[in-house]
Amino acid sequence: MFLQRMAVGVYGANCYILGDDKTNEAAVIDPGGDAKEILTMLEDNGLQLKYILLTHGHGDHIGGLQELKEKTNAPVYMHKDDHYLLQDKNRNYSAMMGGPVIEMSADAFLTDGEGLELGELKLKVIYTPGHTQGGICIHVNDSVFTGDTLFANSIGRTDLDGGNYELIIRSIKEKLMVLDDDTTVFPGHGPASKIGIEKVTNPYIK
Template sequence: MEARWLSVGPVQENTWIARQDGSDKALLIDPGDEPEKLLQALADLGTTPEAILITHCHFDHVGAVKAMAEATKAPVYCPAGEVFMLEDINSFAFPGLTFENYTPEHTVKDGDKLHLAGFEIDVIGTPGHSPDHVTYSIPADKAIFSGDVLFQGSIGRTDLPGCDHATLMASIQKLLDTLPDETGVLPGHMEPTTLGRERRSNPFLNELARP
């Protein structure tokens, strides 16, 4: 898998473009802002999204969904329990920021399996940072697009409406219990990491059971 990220918007969210090496079909994950920048990156790579995948519907992850869906004609896959947020983005955005709402073509939930852009993708329910957050796992490449669940040395915040710390920690525990340590974590903010690195060194995981 070839994956690269562009940090966009006021809180530097990571929008990911992933494809099989050299493919003209890609996945676009969490287009948060700056659609012109994202479109230019796709053009530079010579690829087009076959699908737009959303991990969760906080404004910084979905602010450019409408623009990118209309420009690329790619269908949008949204966590079923957060469609209401995508359809009313500005009610959940920081004051002074304005984005365009969108109704997704598809919804996803824990346990779904997707076949898109040459990838087999497992949808893993990972709520806590948001009500119906999901993680997209690509087992063949030992990689997850984890949104705002787990970061390098940190975890997703749980002081927003619909967040819950205990639920988030249970979601992280599920990832650690079911995926190998070498799994690459391709997050919604900051640098990539691995599950093993975070298991060993992330201070926020001290409360979790460890082998």
């Protein structure tokens, strides 16, 4: 599996490019900005973009979305409960971040447990509301891409539109902490971790 992390946009959010080694089909998770750099990374590695996946609808995770969509025509997938954020520059905060202002519609909506095929890779959607109403994580092989739900030694903030502290804790404990301890956590900000490490060290879920 091809995997590349890129710190993008004005907040340096983590964008991930996944690629299937056999077919060169690719997915971009959370194109938060710097669309030209994302496109260059795809081109340099001979990857064909099949999906644009949004873990949630906040501006620091969607800043490069419009340009990436226009240049590739790849479909945008997210959970329906965050669609209102994507469609409103004020509620997704892109209007006040100093980067691209985003008001768009998704092409399709993902549901809990849904699978997506990326060449020979099987991506599974995990619905994890709490940071936002429609937050999701993407599980593939021994990796999980957690957006702003779970960070190394921390969790996503819940004081923004759609946030709910009790719900994010429940999502993490019931949906993420049940994954294998060796599962690598790739968050929306900051360094990677492991599920087993977070079980022991994360002060919010111990």
